[in-house]
Amino acid sequence: MAAAARFLLRGAGSKASIANVNIGDQSLFGITLLRLSPNCSSQTKTQRRNAAHFTYHPDPVPTEYGPTTKMNLFQSVTSALDNTLASDPTAVIFGEDVAFGGVFRCTVGLRDKYGKDRVFNTPLCEQGIVGFGIGAAVAGATAIAEIQFADYIYPAFDQIVNEAAKYRYRSGNLFDCGNLTIRAPWGCVGHGSLYHSQSPEAFFAHCPGIKVVIPRGPVQCKGLLLSCIADQNPCIFFEPKILYRAAVEQVPTEAYTIPLSQAEVIQEGSDVTLVAWGTQIHVLREVANMAQEKLGVSCELIDLQTILPWDTETVCKSVAKTGRLLISHEAPITGGFAAEISSTVQYLQLMLHLPSHCKHQSQIINWVVRALNADWLTAVLYQIVYHRYEKTCIFTSLIKLVTS
Amino acid sequence: LTSMLKFPDGALRQQPFDSSEEKPQFPGASAEFIDHLEFIQPNVISGIPVYRVMDRAGKIINPSEDPQLSKEQVLNFYQKMTLLNTMDRILYESQRQGRISFYMTNYGEEGTHIGSAAALDPRDLVFGQYREAGVLMYRGFPLDLFMAQCYANVDDLGKGRQMPVHYGSKDLNFVTISSPLATQIPQAAGAAYAAKRENTNRAVICYFGEGAASEGDAHAGFNFSATLECPLIFFCRNNGYAISTPTNEQYRGDGIAARGPGYGMMSIRVDGNDVFAVYNATKEARRRAVAENQPFLIEAMTYRIGHHSTSDDSSAYRSVDEVNYWDKQDHPISRLRHYMTARSWWSEEDERSWRKQSRKMVMEAFEKAEKRHKPHPDLMFSDVYEEMTPNLVKQKEAMWRHVQQYKEHYPLDAYAK
Numbered sequence: 001m002a003a004a005a006r007f008l009l010r011g012a013g014s015k016a017s018i019a020n021v022n023i024g025d026q027s028l029f030g031i032t033l034l035r036l037s038p039n040c041s042s043q044t045k046t047q048r049r050n051a052a053h054f055t056y057h058p059d060p061v062p063t064e065y066g067p068t069t070k071m072n073l074f075q076s077v078t079s080a081l082d083n084t085l086a087s088d089p090t091a092v093i094f095g096e097d098v099a100f101g102g103v104f105r106c107t108v109g110l111r112d113k114y115g116k117d118r119v120f121n122t123p124l125c126e127q128g129i130v131g132f133g134i135g136a137a138v139a140g141a142t143a144i145a146e147i148q149f150a151d152y153i154y155p156a157f158d159q160i161v162n163e164a165a166k167y168r169y170r171s172g173n174l175f176d177c178g179n180l181t182i183r184a185p186w187g188c189v190g191h192g193s194l195y196h197s198q199s200p201e202a203f204f205a206h207c208p209g210i211k212v213v214i215p216r217g218p219v220q221c222k223g224l225l226l227s228c229i230a231d232q233n234p235c236i237f238f239e240p241k242i243l244y245r246a247a248v249e250q251v252p253t254e255a256y257t258i259p260l261s262q263a264e265v266i267q268e269g270s271d272v273t274l275v276a277w278g279t280q281i282h283v284l285r286e287v288a289n290m291a292q293e294k295l296g297v298s299c300e301l302i303d304l305q306t307i308l309p310w311d312t313e314t315v316c317k318s319v320a321k322t323g324r325l326l327i328s329h330e331a332p333i334t335g336g337f338a339a340e341i342s343s344t345v346q347y348l349q350l351m352l353h354l355p356s357h358c359k360h361q362s363q364i365i366n367w368v369v370r371a372l373n374a375d376w377l378t379a380v381l382y383q384i385v386y387h388r389y390e391k392t393c394i395f396t397s398l399i400k401l402v403t404s
Numbered sequence: 405l406t407s408m409l410k411f412p413d414g415a416l417r418q419q420p421f422d423s424s425e426e427k428p429q430f431p432g433a434s435a436e437f438i439d440h441l442e443f444i445q446p447n448v449i450s451g452i453p454v455y456r457v458m459d460r461a462g463k464i465i466n467p468s469e470d471p472q473l474s475k476e477q478v479l480n481f482y483q484k485m486t487l488l489n490t491m492d493r494i495l496y497e498s499q500r501q502g503r504i505s506f507y508m509t510n511y512g513e514e515g516t517h518i519g520s521a522a523a524l525d526p527r528d529l530v531f532g533q534y535r536e537a538g539v540l541m542y543r544g545f546p547l548d549l550f551m552a553q554c555y556a557n558v559d560d561l562g563k564g565r566q567m568p569v570h571y572g573s574k575d576l577n578f579v580t581i582s583s584p585l586a587t588q589i590p591q592a593a594g595a596a597y598a599a600k601r602e603n604t605n606r607a608v609i610c611y612f613g614e615g616a617a618s619e620g621d622a623h624a625g626f627n628f629s630a631t632l633e634c635p636l637i638f639f640c641r642n643n644g645y646a647i648s649t650p651t652n653e654q655y656r657g658d659g660i661a662a663r664g665p666g667y668g669m670m671s672i673r674v675d676g677n678d679v680f681a682v683y684n685a686t687k688e689a690r691r692r693a694v695a696e697n698q699p700f701l702i703e704a705m706t707y708r709i710g711h712h713s714t715s716d717d718s719s720a721y722r723s724v725d726e727v728n729y730w731d732k733q734d735h736p737i738s739r740l741r742h743y744m745t746a747r748s749w750w751s752e753e754d755e756r757s758w759r760k761q762s763r764k765m766v767m768e769a770f771e772k773a774e775k776r777h778k779p780h781p782d783l784m785f786s787d788v789y790e791e792m793t794p795n796l797v798k799q800k801e802a803m804w805r806h807v808q809q810y811k812e813h814y815p816l817d818a819y820a821k
Contacts (some may be wrong), residue, residue, distance in 0.1 A: 078464065090601070092597075092598075094602070098445075117796050121626045122631070123624075123628060123631055125624045127624050128590045128621075128624030131587065131589070131590025131591050131625065132590050132591070132593050132632075133598070135531075135590065135593060135594025135595040136595060136597055136598045137594070137596035138591065138593035138595055139529065139594070140602075141601065141610075149571075150818070158621075159621075161585050162582070162584045163591070164560055166582070167580075168787045168790065169565060170562065170565055170566055170570070171580035172561050172562035172563035172572070172580075173563075174561055174562070174580060176790070178790055207790065229701070231790075232790040233790055295446075309793045309794070309795060312794075
């Protein structure tokens, strides 16, 4: 899905533009494009399939969770599932093709280790997978369901929204399916096109009763997945598939949890708040570096991690400090989750007492930028082209944000 | 290379792959070859037969099929069916009078509820659709709590959150009803799988109507339960109508029972108005489902005598004569009564005094329920998640600030303090 960048400018007077932004005399857009894509020429060349459109930045080695070992993202998932099956005798893992190890190798070795009654294939039917998972959870088992691609989660939408999310509330807390976790590969992978690239978090954000979580790398993935499994609410865990092999970190071998609904400030800054989740964190990290180098602009980068319920406090506190917000996500811009974040931040900035250094509290300007017609679907060819320019588009939006 | 071969005992074993053999070697099916073109004709004229124990007059046809239940058990069946019928009449009327918002009766299907419930273990988990109140009544759910749910008062176990007839009881192992149809079917398969792993001899039963059986979730549930070998009874109440849609617009095949073999599932069709047939079939299905870890499909043929709900007037799509036939000539309650009176277990006097007593019980519960408070408004915000999230806490506080400011517009006296 195309990246959508939304940004907010708070207070027309106070931090309207940043002094000493080094742009130069020539057309801003032109120079930026040239600098970012030195290899692009008008001659047609034999196309090579591109490497990822960003560089993966690993997290520092965690020291508080015990010994670590090198793992990529799919291995960190396997590790979390391994820990779970070892400690919880009721835990079962099921979905299409999980028995042999899964199409992304997330469940390799688990069936042999824990038995065919605990790691098993289901028929090809997402509404059945989730419905079955709900029932198993209601009966007391820890149910971990795999949907093969987030693009195929929609047949299960009724079971998720009408059943899982409402089970506890509608029964007066007599019954619940808190033991259910649904995992699905998520997001752009470069060649996935319409049906192997989707980021459907916005559809589920509109559904109280479930939690939606998206990690940016292996350390976060294992900790957040274990939190979802332990959490007594039905959780959907989206795994950025482009990171399955590309993201490698030192990950604790023992079980550990990273709290849900707590956004993480990955990098502190003073001029702009950048918010993203999953793969886009790494893209925005590069945008932040570009902003520092080329514009002298200091960015604060926040990984939202939990989409629902999301950490409004951390984001609002950051925007109160910087005065500017840019959100980037892969899904279509209209009704995308950035819309929820921007409207909440605006509302809270208006309603809450803002710090004294903000002179023009009542003036909120909301600019929404469409980066490359971002409501479209992802055809393979355009994905290749778009990813090359994704960083540029976001950077361009950021320039507008800081210089207006 | 090997292929899978299904042996007569049902096991699948690998055979050495031998292409010189004439038998088909496909992994997907084990069958013979045929050399002439012939389509299989679905058999709907003389399909799966209907199992019954009593005739329409309540007389046992084949004595070896009589479950020979004690007088006490049979009287209990009768009293539960008639108590349900009485409760239905009073609550239907109360909706007409504007006292409750909505109701669904069970007229004509009491036999399917009581016969099946009696055949289960009280620990067996029940997933229902919405027309199985008799199962809950048989298990001992008190009239007060039926009423509390319909009135959404402070005693409702569901905390007043759902429309009437969406009952649930953790103690009685009856999963709370939800409005979307057939969603419970794959859930029942999951619950049965978990029960199998627990290894405590627990079965799961899943009720649904012939209309809900058209949903994708039904197909999903049947297929999952068969492939994953779940100790589960699927109980289909085929009552002839899904609101106004008759069965010939719901399916073209031989009902729901004929679908079972397509999934590799043991299946039977029974006379749903014969409480002993329902009892026998459910009892045997339960025994084997748990012993053999496989699902059973029971299609109970019956008739929906009442309207779909209080929002329906069925005279718009069916004749009064048709309804009267079932009410007068083939009703589960009267058939059981004839069985009892033939054995001198029930007299006219018993009938009169029980009618009076059951009506009195229902009226007392009804009058009491009507006077109770509604649940506390805080309960609008709890149980969305296990914990109250910061958003919900803020929203609740905002609600109370608003209500305090405009209290003359809010009838707080009717609600629990």
